[in-house]
Amino acid sequence: MPLKHLFKAILNWQTNTNSEKRYIKNHAISFEGKSDLQLSAAKAFKGDPSLHNPEDLLLSSLMSCHMMSYLYVCSLHQINVLAYTDSASGTLETDEKGSGRFVKVHLHPIVTIDNPEQIELANSLHQKANELCFIANSCNFKVLHTATCNIGKKLS
Numbered sequence: 001m002p003l004k005h006l007f008k009a010i011l012n013w014q015t016n017t018n019s020e021k022r023y024i025k026n027h028a029i030s031f032e033g034k035s036d037l038q039l040s041a042a043k044a045f046k047g048d049p050s051l052h053n054p055e056d057l058l059l060s061s062l063m064s065c066h067m068m069s070y071l072y073v074c075s076l077h078q079i080n081v082l083a084y085t086d087s088a089s090g091t092l093e094t095d096e097k098g099s100g101r102f103v104k105v106h107l108h109p110i111v112t113i114d115n116p117e118q119i120e121l122a123n124s125l126h127q128k129a130n131e132l133c134f135i136a137n138s139c140n141f142k143v144l145h146t147a148t149c150n151i152g153k154k155l156s
Contacts, residue, residue: 008032022046055102059090061135062105062143070109070129079122082152083112104142112152122149 013027025041026048041047042055063086074081086109094100113122126145130136136143 024048026051055090055092058102059088059105062090062133062139063088063107065133065135066107066126066129066143066145067109069132069134070111070126073125073128073132074113074122077118077121077125079118079125080114080154081111081122082114082154083110085110102139102141104144105139106144106146108146108148110148110150112150114152114154116151119149119151123147 040051042053043049
């Protein structure tokens with residue numbers, strides 16, 4: 001039987017318009033026991049460019065989930081990951097009606113491991129991580145990976 005996990009959030013917004021009679025889209029999302037997220041729409045959609053937006057959060061969720069899934073599969077294969085960075089891009093298409101959707105996200109993880117004999121395996125595990133990633137499994141668009149693996153020394 002599958003395990004179910006419930007996640008909860010509360011969104012708070014108050015009516016506020018600017019001089020152009022447009023709604024200001026700034027709002028907060030709260031999670032119990034955590035600091036609030038201050039959000040807006042993306043700048044392209046008349047939001048506050050200094051705040052995160054839902055598109056930022058989707059991209060960051062995919063990056064974070066992929067990394068955690070990748071670290072998990074590396075631990076199963078005794079790969080010692082020393083560092084992990086990622087630079088991602090997401091393509092959002094909109095139509096003339098104002099609707100839109102992401103059509104792809106491309107992750108570019110750079111992983112540093114300590115064993116040169118494991119580079120090929122380390123690179124191949126990104127596919128398994130993608131298969132395990134909760135967020136990628138919830139998306140209806142392609143999540144691509146172009147990974148790089150480097151060798152480094154463990155700091156003492």
